[in-house]
Amino acid sequence: MDTSILWSEVIPGAGTWSHVLKRGTALRLTDLEGGANAGAYFLNADLFAERFNLPDTLKAQHTAKLTAGHVLMSDMGRILCSIPEDSLGWHDPLSGCSNAASVENKYGRADYQECRNGWHQNAFDGFLIELAKYGLGPRDFQAIVNFFSKVAVADDGSMQYQAQHSTPGSYVELRAEMNTLVILNTCQHPLDPSTTYSPKPVEITIKHVPAPSPDDVCFISCPENMRAYTLTRRYFL
Template structure:
């Protein structure tokens, strides 16, 4: 553990995790095996009514994938987190998350009583359980990010899941621009065609980081981001 690292832990596959990532810290997520997928929800930890808005995130930056330089906008045009480092190059903001029906149809129904920790969980129920810990519920759900997964949009508008995209050791780092409630889920991507129910762990590390400077890669990634950083910094005056 480096001198700047505050916390490290391993998050098992098919598990859910949450933490209020403080402004001035960053979360690094590292794939613990091939085929990792990490669904993520983000909310303003000081005002839960403000949360991740993926349509605005993509539209404002003219992108359909997430990688280094991209920022994650809230529905109030402020920046919750920035992607300051990414060894993979493509993370999916389009594919959504699995639910009980899709998991049962693809992998079969297998409950905890029968299989213990190998039971077939789904991302939607995991998100709802974690949201409930903060007094939140179904009305607080939003479109989620899928880190480590790649979904391409074809010319006809259809979407294609790219198999074998993430390898063990690939990582992505999120810098908190606000005090951000980060909720993660490690269930498989809902579009993953693999018939095997995989449980791929990821390593989480939280560290202190400096404030974004004038030449920050995320601030200058797109023209709109400068405005987003200004609104976010004014929020903390």
């Protein structure tokens, strides 16, 4: 038995989940069936004014995808979470999330009153409902990351979704570098071309992890990350 594991559960397809991931712990996401999408948003749990900053995250690390060795930076230059482990090599930070209009247009109308638990949910409303539990609202919601999804950008600027990118058992691990409010939603990716409403479940596991070492892949991946780690460590002095 792995005594480092603190919690494990399964988020059903189209589910929304949140947790304050404590510094010194990590959250592993696992695609159980293949084809999952886990939209994720991040805030400093001790200061909600500090939030995930997608532009800084991408430009500082010179990337348009996220994988092991990358970090998720805040708008104050610190690190909310890092990605020490990843089996896929590509997670989409560009495409945003679905909303009520896009879901109805793609999958048809299916509301709760008629379909009960089979109703067609959308990620945007799911995120807003979860944010409201912490006293937050639409103005507090910004760009997200879509874990398990791959979207490549062609030379002409078009965005191309790659189906079957994530297979059963694919995983990514998020290590909290500060106390981080993590909000997840498992609705289908907004660019998924399938017209069948079939969001997939994602298993989450929380465990204790050691602090990053001097040769940690996320720390040494680029000078910008080293500076962000310095700012983060200073925050906890």
